[in-house]
């Protein structure tokens with residue numbers, strides 16, 4: 001399933017690009033959000049809840065709820081539902097609060 005429209009962002013789907021998710025190489029389109037690219041690749045879990053470690057994924061899809069926090073290029077707590085995909089991006093599942101290393 002691919003997300004074609006976003007409630008607050010313009011999707012100008014451009015060229016196909018590669019990015020990594022937990023070390024796995026995936027493809028997405030430049031201009032779409034990281035969350036949209038992950039969904040298109042069948043990935044629904046973006047982080048684990050802090051206390052019970054339950055899987056969390058898209059909820060609001062507009063950057064309000066923090067359900068989609070991931071580690072992007074080493075930076076934790078990135079809301080991937082409003083973060084645009086870039087070539088070579090390194091995206092990782094976030095576990096816990098996401099501390100800077």
Ligand code: FES
Nearest residue numbers: 059061065066081
């Ligand atoms: S899904 Fe709510 S902030 Fe991303």
